[in-house]
Amino acid sequence: MSKSREENLRALFARLRAVMRGMHSGQGFRFAEFTVGPPQVRILFHVASNPDGVSVKDLAELLSVTSGAVTQFIDALVEKGLVRREEDPNDRRLLRIKLTEYAGSRFNEFRRSYFAAVSRVFNSLSDEEILQLTALLAKVNIPSNIKEPDK
Numbered sequence: 001m002s003k004s005r006e007e008n009l010r011a012l013f014a015r016l017r018a019v020m021r022g023m024h025s026g027q028g029f030r031f032a033e034f035t036v037g038p039p040q041v042r043i044l045f046h047v048a049s050n051p052d053g054v055s056v057k058d059l060a061e062l063l064s065v066t067s068g069a070v071t072q073f074i075d076a077l078v079e080k081g082l083v084r085r086e087e088d089p090n091d092r093r094l095l096r097i098k099l100t101e102y103a104g105s106r107f108n109e110f111r112r113s114y115f116a117a118v119s120r121v122f123n124s125l126s127d128e129e130i131l132q133l134t135a136l137l138a139k140v141n142i143p144s145n146i147k148e149p150d151k
Contacts, residue, residue, distance in 0.1 A: 023118040031103070031110045034080045039063055039073050041114060044099070047083060048107050053096025055088075 028035035036044065046062055047054050059070045074097055077083040082103040088094035099107065122130060 019121060022121040029110075029114050029117060031080075031082060032106050034082065036077070036080075036082075039065075040077055043070075043073055043077065043097070044082065044103070044107070044110070047097050047099055048104070048111075051098075053086060053088075053098040055094060055096060059097065 024038045028037050029041055031044070042063060043059055046059065056067050056070050056074070059074075060067045063070060063073075074083060074085070078085065081100055083097050084100050085095045086098055088096050125133065
């Protein structure tokens with residue numbers, strides 16, 4: 001790899017980290033009267049897109065953390081009444097994480113407010129530039145073990 005390419009990639013990585021920090025600004029997001037952090041947001045989005053529920057193992061893979069760490073995130077969401085644990089109907093040893101009725105009824109409102117909050121970092125881009133950036137990022141080789149993010 002040429003030195004200039006390496007320098008360009010380092011600058012790109014730094015910028016991507018800055019964009020992600022800017023999107024989340026180290027703050028929590030409001031879900032009704034509760035505040036949830038970025039990992040909990042990812043859990044909520046993933047669980048909401050899987051009505052049959054999600055295993056702790058799947059959530060750990062999604063977040064690239066241990067099952068113990070996911071359990072702590074889930075415990076906080078259970079305390080807030082946003083998710084519940086249910087036995088898997090096919091394997092009683094497994095638990096599935098699902099949205100509560102309360103969270104399900106408010107999820108679309110949460111999704112709108114979340115996207116409004118995180119999208120502000122892209123206010124300086126035109127719609128065409130956003131499409132260009134999306135197309136460029138789609139060309140990046142993502143390892144096969146990494147799942148595409150939920151829509």
